[in-house]
Amino acid sequence: MKKILQVCAIDRSVESLLYPLIEKLMDEGYEVHTACSDTGRFDVLTAKGLTLRSIPIKRKIDPISNLGTIGALYRLMKREKYDVVHVHTPIAAVLGRVAARLAGVSHVIYTAHGYFFHEGMSKSTYQMYYTLEKWFARHMTDYLLLQSREDYELSVQDGFSSKTERILHIGNGVDLTERFQxxxxxxxxxxxxxxxxxxxxxxxxxxxxxxxxxxxxxxxxxxxxxxxxxxxxxxxxxxxxxxxxxxxxxxxxxxxxxxxxxxxxxxxxxxxxxxxxxxxxxxxxxxxxxxxxxxxxxxxxxxxxxxxxxxxxxxxxxxxxxxxxxxxxxxxxxxxxxxxxxxxxxxxxxxxxxxxxxxxxxxxFDERTVLAKQAALFAQLTGQLREEREQEKGGSGEDWTRREHSSFP
Known part of the structure; x- marks a missing residue:
């Protein structure tokens, strides 16, 4: 079974943002762990079947605390040997990517739910955060997923990855048929x-x-x-x-x-x-x-x-x-x-x-479309889609991931 680690700052982000994706990945046969700070929602999420790892992650720059978080994430990644690490939220995404690179994780994905730099900042502040985001995207990230089309277009135009095809616009959405009906x-x-x-x-x-x-x-x-x-x-x-x-x-x-x-x-x-x-x-x-x-x-x-x-x-x-x-x-x-x-x-x-x-x-803004795009990428990276197709076709060995998901190199 392929293993995925989701990393974000706090458990409430898991509940409000990540739960549908985690649920879908689990349904598709992945073992999914989530590392974040426990602010009181661990029991609720565990009762829903999630596997949580309590890692203190401060939501601000604090060198001593940040180094401790990197160390804790590194040890977790080395022990569990994840196939993919998927990071979210600004500080947690930086610390998670550093730990993943040190641990030798094969595939590191960053979803930018919204770049921290924005048009309302002073020019110097904007440039500082822009430079940090771009450097980490180019050097510490294998796939960059953007919810906002404006963020996506800026990332492509400004070369946030040396491989433009690895910058993907996924959008955002909710359950329109059941929960939000x-x-x-x-x-x-x-x-x-x-x-x-x-x-x-x-x-x-x-x-x-x-x-x-x-x-x-x-x-x-x-x-x-x-x-x-x-x-x-x-x-x-x-x-x-x-x-x-x-x-x-x-x-x-x-x-x-x-x-x-x-x-x-x-x-x-x-x-x-x-x-x-x-x-x-x-x-x-x-x-x-x-x-x-x-x-x-x-x-x-x-x-x-x-x-x-x-x-x-x-x-x-x-x-x-x-x-x-x-x-x-x-x-x-x-x-x-x-x-x-x-x-x-x-x-x-x-x-x-x-x-x-x-x-x-x-x-x-249909959630199913957003989840399908991410699930296809995970299947590509872990070889899960290849295995399923080979079973369906009697092990022909044809590269179905390349044929069906050519946007994921």
Whole structure:
């Protein structure tokens, strides 16, 4: 049985981002381990059948801690002899690739869920992170997978790999047929959630789902909502997420305290019932400063919600301004307030944008397509597809991986 190691910073990333891929790989016969920090979700994930390895991974540059992480990952990789190491999230991806190279792992894959450098940075900061990402992509990575098309095009144009064909655009998606299917959330379930959150049927609910950190635009959102709340007493802001102790940015603690003081803001904390929460919502908002190809927007689109997001990489690949939502400039309160107000006052516009969101999600953001692309690459690298085809064809020895997946050299 071929062995794969997934590496990311924390267990919540496994739960929110990686679980569908891990489940698919396990279903296809791979032994999959995941190395990350345990922040309290290990028991839940283990109960789902995942094999987890607790490796402390700080989400910031800390030389002593980072070296310790590299050492722990190196020892794990040498002991388990993985066929493929697949890394995610900025710091964990760097440390994981260093450990994989030292351990002599044959195939190292990096999925960039969104490059850390972005257009909102100063020129010098952008250049520093750009240079680091490019160097690690060229010298420590065998295959570079990009969720955002903008990231993909930049990587190809700027030569992030000496072999351009090893830079692959995989996109992002969710389960559109079962989990994120509006018809599957009953009226009774919606009423139950509304009751638990103190919501009434005549409330207009703006929902945010994500980390409580300043780069998500939460402080601009709070200021914009305060203005709206003064005009619309029946308006509510539902905040889903919390502040992890592993975050570099702990200003979210102050944000949460400010929100607790506002009678029209609901702090739901960390939740896993996202489809049901989306079903109780009227508008979804993500005022981020930096994104890759945000899954939260796709989840809201799949549940037929209108979107207000910032005009940045990733978000503008999902939101078509004036079609399924509005795009506003990042770090600015007034445009965010104005866009939200347009949707708050116009239920017909919310409905039209929401239906367009669902249609766009069905066309472009199906999780099955994203998973199939990655599964094909793993089959190519491990020879699993060759073995299966040879069994089907009586061991003819023909290179089926090359014929069916020629995009994976």
């Amino acid at each position: 509006p018809r599957h959330v009953t009226r009774e379930k919606v009423q139950s959630i509304k009751s638990s959150l103190g919501l009434q049927d005549d409330h207009v609910v703006i929902t945010y789902v994500g980390r409580m950190v300043s780069e998500k635009g939460i402080f601009e959102l709070l200021e914009a909502f305060r203005k709206l709340a003064g005009e619309f007493p029946r308006l509510r802001l539902l905040l889903v997420g919390d502040v992890s102790s592993s975050e570099r940015d702990q200003r979210g603690q102050n944000f949460v305290e400010l929100c607790r003081q506002h009678p029209q803001i609901i702090l739901a904390g960390f939740r896993t019932d996202i489809p049901e929460l989306m079903a109780t919502s009227d508008i979804f908002v993500l005022p981020s400063h930096r994104e890759g190809l945000p899954r939260s927007i796709i989840e809201a689109m799949a549940m037929a919600k209108p979107i207000v997001a910032t005009n940045i990489r990733g978000c503008r690949e999902e939101v078509r301004d004036g079609v399924n939502g509005f795009l506003v400039e990042p770090k600015q309160v007034s445009p965010l307030y104005a866009a939200l107000k347009k949707l708050v006052v116009d239920s017909r516009l919310r409905e039209a944008f929401g239906q367009n969101s669902r249609s766009i999600a069905l066309e472009h």
